Amino acid sequence: MSEDLHARLKAYEGRAATTAGAGKDLVNEPMIRHWCEAMGDTNPAYTGPDAIAPPTMLQAWTMGGLSGHTGRSAAQDELFGLLDGAGFTSVVATDCEQEYLRPLRPGDRITFDAVIESVSERKTTKLGTGYFVTTRMDVRADGERAGTHRFRILKYAPAARQKYAPTGRAQLEPQAAKPEPHSKGRRPRPVINRDNAGFWEGVAGHRLLIQRCEGCGALRFPWLPGCNACGSAEWDTVEAGGQGTVYSYVVMHHPPFPAFDPPYAVGLIELAEGVRMVGDVVGVPYDKVRIGMPVQLEFLRVDEELELPVFRGLPGGAG
Template identity: 45%
Template sequence: MTETRTSTEDGLLEIAEKQAALGEVRGTPAADPVNIPMIRHWLDAMGDTNRSYLDKGIAPPAMAQVWTMPGVRRGAKDRSPVDDVLAALDAGGYTGVVATNCEQTYHRHARVGERLTPATRFSGLSGPKRTALGDGYFATWNVTWYGEGDEPVAEMMFRVLKFRPRRRRESPAPATGAASPVAATGPVTAARPASYPLRPAQNRDTAFFWEGVRQGELRVQSCADCGRLRHPPGPVCPSCRSANRSYVVARGEGTVFSYVVHHHPPVPGRETPFVVAVVELPEGVRIVGNVVDCPPDAVGIGMELRATYRAMDDELILPMWAPRES
């Protein structure tokens, strides 16, 4: 059978091949050298109490990307072989984006005082592919961070799906969470969009959680043997290695441990900006969710929240978080 491609597809693949042919392209060195204050902030944000990084003057390996991220106001010197491919995909209508893979390899610790330099190699563009989110392309690239003497410190393979968001006859629920809440006795039955595009994965490990959400409960997995609570849910207790599982129903209250305000890129089914927070529960675990019913600039660390349950379509209900006084 003869394969036919559109001019748009041919153009995208041509741009991708051109950028891949450039090979590894060096970026500009980091604006700041590896430094103790940033390491201390990272350890605090991650809840990492390992003092050896500060004592030895080395950075946690997972911080490799931190040192060279250009920020929102990127200049021409910050461009990489990836930018032209992503811009072409946006121009072709593939404006949705979701990360699918990120694999990091660490060669050594970055040392305090050295200035890392990134080098990016565009690996390839695969598509068009039909996915649950919409038709799109998988773009893959590799970044290597070099230290003193061009010695590699870390590498990262990153892959994203750039897709054309599906058009729906009804408007999605707004990012402020204005969809009707779910009563404790069960979900609302009002008409919703045909299908909310960002559907969470549900499997045997998480089925109890989503059943609780449908009933207006915030369930936290517990070990049926030692009683340790854990979230996200998993098949085995990290403390005693037991596979026997149970759950407790949380109070549905928490405080903002950390948060981000998402402005860009566009997310199907959402209106930007919106807040994604790590919420610390009094039960001793943390959960990720959207903060709704308040302006993004009103959200802050330590803000008291309560759980609320929003119907995103006729089948999906998501737990979200609202200011406790609202």
């Protein structure tokens, strides 16, 4: 059965996902500015009369928004429908790859085609068993090839997870099952890799470490393999003092998740050192959090294995 399904899935390789798609907007300075502000990217190449767009914005110019795009084919929907019908109903984005062929500049008109490039054999992961589907998008600027964007997802059937009965014997229950009453569950684990491992080592020692470029001295957060300002790959760290203010915030109401207790406030915190990071705002009611409110760094143990940096609203700062 699985071999027959895989053969049917492989038949979609090479079929068009989007044909003659067109960006809804020309490459433009406001979108570049918003992107750079959100990313904290101050590279001078992205401003001024000779500005280019950050290369990683490649896919942003192709997005269709809530109303979607014309030119979308039925092949991708058919492929996902086939997987859904076989029980692989969950989906998670796994990674993307981008290749840049020429800079994008304000005024460029973006067009693109997308193809279902590959469907993997059936794979078993920690999330469950399923198939990796890779879509390749070829992007053009004023008719000239500008870059390639590959996007890979996993369509999977959620794995069973272990729980322990009063006898101590391991039982299996579906991952999607509702938690037992009063069970808080566990927070999702942070993704730790070679680029950010030092940050999490610092958190384990109750230290909030910020990268500092050894080339130009610029501080940066989140941790990156190279400097946005000068491109240097050499860096060291400085320890944040822990003082900051709420630069922006959202109040999370849904979706419900066993490890969280909505509503709660999540802030974009501007540290005294000048960088910004995201963290829970604690110690004040969620509806009393305000932009500009002073906060102080704390480390919150959320379970037996994980501590996270959070920010406590200071007295008199809730407005």
